[in-house]
Amino acid sequence: MKYVDEYRDPRLIRQVAAEIRRLADPDRHYRIMEVCGGHTHAIYRFGLADVLPGNVELIHGPGCPVCVLPMGRTDDGLSVAEREGAIFTAFGDVMRVPGTHGSPLEHKARGTEIRMVYSPLDALKLARANPGRHVMFFAIGFETTAPSTALTLLQAKAENIANFSVLSNHVTIIPAIRAILESPDMRLDGFVGPGHVSTVIGCRPYEFIARNYGKPVVVSGFEPLDILQSILMILRQLAEGRSEVENQYARVVPWDGNFAALKVLAEVFELRPYFEWRGLGFISQSALKIRDAYAAWDTEHRFSLPGLRVTDPKAAQCGEVLKGVLKPHQCKLFGRECTPESPVGALMVSSEGACAAYHHYVHRKSEAAAAVA
């Protein structure tokens, strides 16, 4: 990929930053949540917090799949991996997520059959090639990756591949946003809406946030200029007393989403009555369970799993960081016991996790700030 030389336009960044400063009321403190972990990564990478006035604060949201996965689910997946003849497959992000007795990677080092895949279709292929073994795909992700798991399950059923199953940890973003809005210690003024999730679900599902809670939502792209423009659009709505859903990323996100993807999600999955999110607790109807018609490929149906609720290490404050009550460096373990090389909490695992992003970029000279200076 060779486009790195053509960087963003510093002049435009400067204009948008100036407009943000002009619109932000100095007597007010703004708390804006970027929901998506991809945005969190970009915000730290480009030092966007330094470009914003001091009274416009960015709160990092729950949109990082491995970060919100409770440890008990990892343990459940690994319990299947320990069975005779089983092969545990997952995306690379999952490999370093801590379980009670170590991450999948550490289990692999101890001889458990664990393989990283880049696509759920790779896991299905592995099952086809190993008919004598059981291949489980440990599925994580929001609506961005859930349709690909659904299509893989359709394919498994069409071919009747009996030695394949999926442990679905898929979650949906809307109930998590609702839980945050209902949480008494969260005072937010607006949301930078997720980009790629919205290519699937569209912009309509966010309308309740604007209508019922009076908070602006701007679905945003991932470039520094996109994110700053989205923040500007939120501040403009607030200044004009509006609360609406706006689509800054219309060049990729259709207002109504991707119908084919929504259809396949509805075919394969149903909502769980409730699901535990790390840091946010149990949220009703916030996760996807495989429908009975596909039970033969549902790990939870085929195997008995421990299903234990495992609390995080006491000293780790992942929950507070996930809710934006603490900044990453305010956690007692940050940079000491908990580092990207040896993560205690999942927020330190993925580049989309607030702690890993903060650890990686916080000491860097802020390029965006330099562009504005």
Added chain:
Amino acid sequence: MCLAIPGKLIDLPPERPQFAVVEVAGVRRQVNIDLLKDEPLQSGDWVLIHVGFAMSRISEEGAAEQARLLAMLGEDAAAMEEIEGYEFTSRPEGWTA
């Protein structure tokens, strides 16, 4: 996983309508295009790819912008690793889906 990889559609083989050949920075692989079946896709179009599936059709400028973004975020090597790592398109004989 959540950041999309831009690719150019090179070939849409009629005998296997679920899959298309895409090119990402010179590397060609097949990806599943079922989620774009409502779109009038043709060779030369650009798409965003997540975990082996094309998820959105985008403009050429949009693709260049996404490639630049991945590079800026230091995710370009991981993206190429993902594209090169897709195993599912070399399938056993007789599998037609």
